[in-house]
Amino acid sequence: MRQHAQIGADIIGDHSDELLQAARSIALCHHEKWDGSGYPRGLRGEEIPLMARVIAIADVFDALTSERPYKKAWAVEDALDYIEQQAGKHFDPALIEPFRRALADILRIREKYSDRHGAMLDTDLA
DSSP, X not given: OTTHHHHHHHHHOOOSOHHHHHHHHHHHHTTOOTTSOOSSSOOOGGGSOHHHXXXXXXXXXXXXXXXXXXXXXXXXXXXXXXXXXXXXXXBOGGGHHHHHHHHHHHHHHHHHTBOTTSOBOHHHHO
């Protein structure tokens, strides 16, 4: 599991294209934590690329609020409470409020493009 960030970055590879550079950076750094306890490189604070810090919040929110074969989905408010508790530890504290402000839009998009379990459907995005 801890190798998937590096594997994803390796699959994307090094490119001159700005979008692919961003995708590689996000893949590599989305499990880094604000306090430096994340992986694969143990980056801390603003050493973590901003896009990866944003995606870290989105990734955890999606994981918590989506049903999985091994767990029930959390309520949105419970997931928000968890994210707020992790501000300054897992997450950039400056990004929590912007995430809250965007939440209504996020939930609308999620509802539009999700299956009955809350997971995004690839076919709906095509």
